[in-house]
């Protein structure tokens with residue numbers, strides 16, 4: 001006899017009730033059967049999650065709540081604020097060889113069909129290398145990524161971004177949010193993308209999460225400086241790796257090791273090509289920008305910086321470009337010097353020139369400030385440092401997704417960035433180093449992968465970049481970083497930069513018109529970032545109120561406390577733009593801020 005398994009969770013629910021997953025599935029089936037209840041414009045509501053939502057509700061699929069689950073109770077939708085749907089196909093097809101998974105071939109003892117290596121390898125970019133390059137698989141053969149058939153089929157954005165009404169479906173955490181209603185929304189100042197060469201709607205369709213609903217509203221992701229969202233191509237790349245390539249790399253005579261090695265080394269070549277680096281050997285994979293800077297501080301710094309030497313940074317630094325140098329200074333007896341900034345957040349280049357001397361060993365500055373958005377004139381900084389005989393590290397964490405970078409033209413000695421800020425996964429980043437500089441550096445960490453030969457008496461190290469990659473790296477994430485950069489190349493960074501520049505200019509003008517709003521960081525040359533404070537509110541209150549409207553922005557010190565304090569603040573609100581943001585989203589942000597500003601008096 002079989003006994004029905006109780007599915008209650010024991011947390012107060014009756015044991016005979018179906019579990020939450022079953023309830024969610026039943027609800028989905030019920031909703032699917034309702035006639036004509038989906039909103040006519042904007043993306044359809046997503047399926048209910050089959051798993052319980054995580055603790056950070058905004059980051060997960062909608063809960064099983066009527067406001068989200070039942071289309072009939074969706075807030076009234078306003079007419080689309082952007083251009084009508086376009087029918088061009090999404091860009092998410094990665095510009096890499098696509099997989100041709102052959103029909104199953106039964107073989108003795110093989111339950112899963114072994115995939116055939118199909119296409120010849122392309123250039124050294126993306127997951128295109130051949131197994132042969134590592135001597136592990138048949139010559140001239142490569143395989144491809146999953147086809148578009150596996151592409152994301154969830155709600156697209158193709159029907160144009162539909163402005164969510166600003167009335168709340170969920171309980172507000174601030175009373176003034178109640179006031180944000182559709183009735184108060186001004187007509188958007190610009191409804192047509194003024195950059196006709198850049199198809200933002202097409203780009204948006206490649207990012208499934210942009211169709212997510214948060215607090216009953218369509219997500220408006222303006223937290224790109226913290227991390228960017230991922231295109232379907234990147235999501236697929238990760239999945240493909242674990243479905244078809246997963247293996248440790250370099251040291252194995254089997255096919256999957258060759259595939260994984262090709263994916264990893266192919267991504268390295270892609271990074272080099274994307275940054276205009278002289279060769280793939282100048283690209284070291286790290287966990288991110290932070291680890292890359294620490295690597296330079298410890299491996300290069302411990303060898304080349306001594307007592308009495310000076311390290312020059314700026315007042316615009318993320319903590320990741322302060323703390324490792326402080327630690328190095330403590331360890332070596334060196335001194336840290338800081339380039340001041342003016343009230344707009346621009347480096348004072350005369351003061352910088354005065355700081356440089358024969359004692360300067362290293363200058364480390366951001367290409368774009370994460371707190372203010374200032375674009376630093378890195379070319380001038382580098383040339384002056386080199387004249388003084390110093391090396392230069394450029395922190396490109398906030399630049400790579402927004403500005404075309406050519407490292408050979410720039411002539412930086414080191415350049416770092418994080419994959420997750422450039423539409424790739426977390427856990428992967430890059431240190432670029434000039435070949436002669438990397439070769440002159442001792443390893444940072446010791447272990448497997450970085451050695452030529454080990455005895456108990458001594459170890460011989462491999463050349464760069466392997467010398468700096470002890471242990472097993474983030475192989476799939478590296479492959480997906482290659483895909484993200486290929487994707488960016490396909491969209492085209494010059495066009496992205498122009499588009500974002502226009503959008504930033506528009507947002508700046510609109511935000512300036514909000515009463516009581518003070519922009520922090522007003523340099524003429526800026527990228528992506530709009531830091532501000534709003535009279536009558538703490539930054540977190542503003543961010544929280546915006547979140548209730550589905551608008552994600554960051555509030556706080558942005559890991560740049562010295563920068564904040566230069567402006568007499570402990571924190572700001574920081575919307576930050578990326579290529580998929582729109583004029584309509586800026587309008588929503590500004591409308592919400594304007595309403596908050598109007599209500600500021602009532603709170604006092």
Ligand SMILES: Cc1ncc(COP(=O)(O)O)c(C=O)c1O
Pocket residue numbers: 225226287288289290291318320321366368369370395396397398418559
């Ligand atoms: C300018 C800058 N540098 C470095 C970092 C550190 O990046 P990660 O945390 O990805 O290592 C950040 C992150 O926000 C940043 O904005």
